[in-house]
Amino acid sequence: MTRPLKVMLVAAEASGDALGAGLAKALKRRLGDDLTLVGVGGPRMAAEGIVSPFDIADLSIHGWLEGLKAYGLVKQRVADTAALADRERPDAVILIDSWGFTIRVAKAVRALMPDVPLIKYVGPQVWASRPGRARTLAAAVDHLLALYAFDAPWFEREGLPTTVVGSQALHVDMSGADPAAFRAARGMAPDAPLLLVLPGSRPSEIRLMTPVYAETIGRxxxxxxxxxxxAVVAGTVAADVRERLNAMPDKVHLVEEDDKYAAMKAASVALATSGTVSTELALAGAPMIIAYRFQPLSYAIMRPFFTGKYATLFNHAADEEIAPEYIQNDATPDKLVAAVERLLQDPAARADQARRQTAALDLMGREGRDPSEIAAEAVLDVIEGRGRP
Structure with a gap:
């Protein structure tokens, strides 16, 4: 009798945890009891039965200097993850996002288990910086599940088979999000201007961006x-965000994860730290301003490697700065206040930006199938193609 298929999923931060949970659900729908899931992840993957050997919160690292500081911990967690793979002997290992961590895991697992299929779910954004990572990835894994069609050519040129699955952020169901109820529950007038702040999902983002946003809000x-x-307080950084915002002299309504989409729909303008959240805001029809700061030394090291024109995905897809971007030294209260003020004062500009954001989402594949289902199909095809032991 053939044993159940065993799949290992590895995620190191909140966004990867969400992707891993979606893929786990899709695999379970297809295989039922003929599936065992193991791996590394957060609370969403845990809800799907994946017991992580350690807390991934400390692995949410962004920036070269931050990575150097955390090198010892990362090295230990890579070893822990590879040891789990060696112990469990899965039929495939899915490495989700988190480039710095998962590329090390790929190499460690390959050394221990040369024949296990390694599948990367979300490739590095080589169109934006360090295109040489495409070749590095092609040498380390067997297949890539890419989010966008514009990703694929970079990796296929290096000989890495790639399946475009689409982004889960493009398929968020916001039908149950009620902006009127959101406002009423917080005593907001139906026509009051509402600024929604999304400070980020990594500790370094909260540390660097919250003071900028606090001054911007005050002005x-x-x-x-x-x-x-x-302001949205969610994920592993929720407690930190809540503490910082509660200390502000100006009242800020704190929004939990369950109310995030209603808040996005209710917003007049959003001020967001660059990331996947920009896609969700565009889906909700919220015109936005994008900001981002790195630790200064990290930025100085990384800046020569930035090759893309835009940080925001839908700006890249449209090849146009639809949502204004303020990066590093441009991410100042002076500039953010002016950008938000322009949209607050001009309803026509808000409507036009929201419309163009939506059109850009279509270029990214908004009408495609559920990405988790496509990803599950691709995983099973890779396993079948490699043969099971």
């Missing part, structure tokens, strides 16, 4: 006494 409140401000 905007002085200009618009009737301005309502809400």
């Amino acid at each position: 905007l409140k002085a200009l618009h006494p009737d301005l309502e401000v809400a």
